[in-house]
Amino acid sequence: MNWQVWAGRAFGRPGRSLTRRLIWLASAWMAVALVLTGWMLTSQYQESALRRMGYALAETIDEVVLATTVVGGQVSVAEIQDSRTLRPLSGKYWVVAEFDGQGGMRILERSPSLAGEDLLIPRDMPARLERGRTLSYTAIGPVDRPLRIAASVKVLPGRERPLVFMAGMDRSDIDADTRAFATFTWIALLILGLGLVAAVFMQVQIGLRPLFLLRNEIADVRKGRSGRIERTYPLEIQPLAEQVNRLLDHNTEVVERQRTHVGNLAHALKTPLSVMLAEAEGRSDPLAEVVTRQSRVMKDQVDHHLRRARAAARAQGLGERTPVAEVLDEMAVMLERVFASKDVEIDWRAPDDLMFRGERQDLQEILGNLIENACKWAKRRVRVSAGGTGLGQMVVVVEDDGPGLAEDQWEAALKRGTRMDEDAPGSGLGLSIVDDLTRAYNGRVALSRSEMGGLKAVLDLPAAEG
Amino acid sequence: MRVLLVEDDADLSRQLKAALGDAGYAVDHAPDGEEAHFLGDTEPYDVIVLDLGLPKVDGVSVLERWRREGKTTPVLILTARGAWSDKVAGFDAGADDYLTKPFHTEELLARLRALLRRSAGIASATLSCGGLRLDPRAARANVNGEPLRLTSLEYRLLHYLMMHQGRVISRTELVEHLYDQDFDRDSNTIEVFVGRLRKKIGADRIETVRGLGYRLTALPGESEAA
Numbered sequence: 001m002n003w004q005v006w007a008g009r010a011f012g013r014p015g016r017s018l019t020r021r022l023i024w025l026a027s028a029w030m031a032v033a034l035v036l037t038g039w040m041l042t043s044q045y046q047e048s049a050l051r052r053m054g055y056a057l058a059e060t061i062d063e064v065v066l067a068t069t070v071v072g073g074q075v076s077v078a079e080i081q082d083s084r085t086l087r088p089l090s091g092k093y094w095v096v097a098e099f100d101g102q103g104g105m106r107i108l109e110r111s112p113s114l115a116g117e118d119l120l121i122p123r124d125m126p127a128r129l130e131r132g133r134t135l136s137y138t139a140i141g142p143v144d145r146p147l148r149i150a151a152s153v154k155v156l157p158g159r160e161r162p163l164v165f166m167a168g169m170d171r172s173d174i175d176a177d178t179r180a181f182a183t184f185t186w187i188a189l190l191i192l193g194l195g196l197v198a199a200v201f202m203q204v205q206i207g208l209r210p211l212f213l214l215r216n217e218i219a220d221v222r223k224g225r226s227g228r229i230e231r232t233y234p235l236e237i238q239p240l241a242e243q244v245n246r247l248l249d250h251n252t253e254v255v256e257r258q259r260t261h262v263g264n265l266a267h268a269l270k271t272p273l274s275v276m277l278a279e280a281e282g283r284s285d286p287l288a289e290v291v292t293r294q295s296r297v298m299k300d301q302v303d304h305h306l307r308r309a310r311a312a313a314r315a316q317g318l319g320e321r322t323p324v325a326e327v328l329d330e331m332a333v334m335l336e337r338v339f340a341s342k343d344v345e346i347d348w349r350a351p352d353d354l355m356f357r358g359e360r361q362d363l364q365e366i367l368g369n370l371i372e373n374a375c376k377w378a379k380r381r382v383r384v385s386a387g388g389t390g391l392g393q394m395v396v397v398v399e400d401d402g403p404g405l406a407e408d409q410w411e412a413a414l415k416r417g418t419r420m421d422e423d424a425p426g427s428g429l430g431l432s433i434v435d436d437l438t439r440a441y442n443g444r445v446a447l448s449r450s451e452m453g454g455l456k457a458v459l460d461l462p463a464a465e466g
Numbered sequence: 467m468r469v470l471l472v473e474d475d476a477d478l479s480r481q482l483k484a485a486l487g488d489a490g491y492a493v494d495h496a497p498d499g500e501e502a503h504f505l506g507d508t509e510p511y512d513v514i515v516l517d518l519g520l521p522k523v524d525g526v527s528v529l530e531r532w533r534r535e536g537k538t539t540p541v542l543i544l545t546a547r548g549a550w551s552d553k554v555a556g557f558d559a560g561a562d563d564y565l566t567k568p569f570h571t572e573e574l575l576a577r578l579r580a581l582l583r584r585s586a587g588i589a590s591a592t593l594s595c596g597g598l599r600l601d602p603r604a605a606r607a608n609v610n611g612e613p614l615r616l617t618s619l620e621y622r623l624l625h626y627l628m629m630h631q632g633r634v635i636s637r638t639e640l641v642e643h644l645y646d647q648d649f650d651r652d653s654n655t656i657e658v659f660v661g662r663l664r665k666k667i668g669a670d671r672i673e674t675v676r677g678l679g680y681r682l683t684a685l686p687g688e689s690e691a692a
Binding site for chain 1: 475477478481482485519546547548549550551552553554557558562563564566567568569570571572580583584605615616617618619658662
């Protein structure tokens with residue numbers, strides 16, 4: 001099986017294929033799980049970076065608090081060692097402010113790095129600070145950089161009204177890191193996802209392999225390569241294989257029963273026909289003639305229709321294989337004995353491993369009638385040769401050294417009810433039965449002239465392969 | 467000539483008895499398998515006409531019993547079942563000819579005449595080699611009592627080998643004695659027939675003597691009387 005077929009089975013419409021259904025289901029579930037995982041990882045990464053920044057901001061606030069002195073209600077902040085708070089617009093800032101008593105804030109001191117600018121103070125900040133003692137938020141700072149800002153309320157000795165200490169830091173590095181991490185994470189998860197889909201695909205292929213094998217075996221049975229399902233399958237499929245075998249057995253049984261009924265009917269009708277025929281033969285009045293003629297017609301009709309019924313009951317080549325050499329041998333032994341008074345010799349050749357794809361009784365019927373006909377007309381010799389042609393076909397040639405038939409009679413001889421042998425013994429139906437049965441097996445029979453002088457019948461029949 | 471007619475249908479029996487009587491046969495009639503077996507066993511018939519569908523014991527079983535007991539009387543079977551598988555079964559049981567119902571009475575008489583001619587023609591002693599037996603009168607052979615199914619060429623090959631058992635026979639000699647003038651005298655085909663015969667009688671009975679030919683021998687441990 002090539003990969004296009006696999007891929008087609010895996011990614012076409014999901015409704016029709018088990019492989020597709022399994023792969024789609026697994027893929028959908030994995031996609032949900034992987035997206036959730038990616039989202040959790042990136043948000044966790046960002047949060048921990050912000051938390052670390054929060055610690056740094058708290059430390060800056062502590063330093064500013066330590067550097068703050070209150071003299072006579074007047075607030076002053078000594079210079080802090082951190083150079084980033086000194087260099088203008090460095091990205092690290094602090095502010096000391098107080099509530100202005102009207103729901104706003106008034107800035108008292110700011111870091112030199114702010115270069116006279118303010119830190120953005122949200123309108124609801126005073127209210128929120130009065131409820132809790134600290135808060136943090138993100139705002140746009142000087143030169144439009146995103147800032148992370150922390151604020152904390154402290155009461156310093158020598159001053160009644162609380163002071164609000166704020167520190168801010170540029171967070172664009174953290175954002176860049178988070179983005180890089182997210183990109184990496186999504187790529188990694190995508191690769192993982194594709195890998196998992198591939199693994200599921202393999203697993204489904206291996207898991208469903210017994211089903212494909214079973215399908216091939218059933219195809220083999222249909223083509224006549226084997227008679228039954230013989231492999232042992234996993235627990236889940238074995239019952240299916242057994243049911244298929246049981247169905248095959250049942251089929252054989254039905255065909256067999258049909259055949260028995262047909263045989264019984266033939267027997268029941270033919271003995272009375274014999275009686276009528278024998279009774280009429282002894283006389284020469286018109287009634288006897290009619291009875292003779294009509295009994296013969298009845299017999300032919302019974303033969304023909306019973307054989308047709310049998311052919312219809314036949315399950316087409318369901319695993320049946322018949323060794324051609326065996327059938328030729330039993331026919332040769334029997335017919336040489338039947339035609340012993342003529343000393344007919346049947347020279348047959350067939351490879352031991354040549355198998356007819358069909359039922360033994362049908363091959364007996366086809367070859368029996370053809371060889372019997374050849375024996376009937378032969379002077380001394382009948383030659384039968386059989387061989388496979390490859391491609392699931394075989395050819396059987398039956399020839400005799402008798403007078404043969406004229407070319408314009410070849411086709412008529414195969415038609416039902418034509419009697420080429422009013423005088424010779426036998427029913428005269430033989431060749432039409434051969435034609436009927438051969439057709440039932442999608443085969444062909446053709447008549448022509450043999451090198452030996454007599455009639456040559458060439459049969460094309462299905463052969464069992466392998 | 468005495469003939470045993472085994473047929474269960476009363477009308478057909480009456481007709482056949484009359485026809486056989488007119489043709490000069492002394493006819494005994496058995497309407498079922500049991501009586502047929504008894505009569506065939508006790509009376510010296512020249513030929514037997516046996517219907518296969520019989521009450522009590524069917525025709526094939528009766529025939530098998532006769533053949534097992536060593537009866538070689540020629541038997542013509544009448545069968546309503548025209549299928550070849552039924553005919554093959556009849557021959558496996560030991561029949562010499564068959565007729566499918568319905569048939570012409572004259573044809574039955576002609577077949578009986580042919581059977582009688584055949585069985586009266588040759589009269590030589592039974593040949594044996596170890597467990598192999600060949601009866602040239604009935605043109606039948608068996609191995610340890612099991613009837614062999616042989617084509618005429620295989621039969622002739624076995625016959626010739628048995629007449630010269632113990633001696634090495636070359637392929638050329640076999641070709642000369644087995645084929646008549648018109649046959650392709652290809653000595654390779656002898657190998658094909660020896661191969662088929664070996665399959666039927668047991669591979670070890672025919673020994674290949676390299677460069678010389680074939681030799682038929684009894685198996686070690688087999689007595690002539692077996």
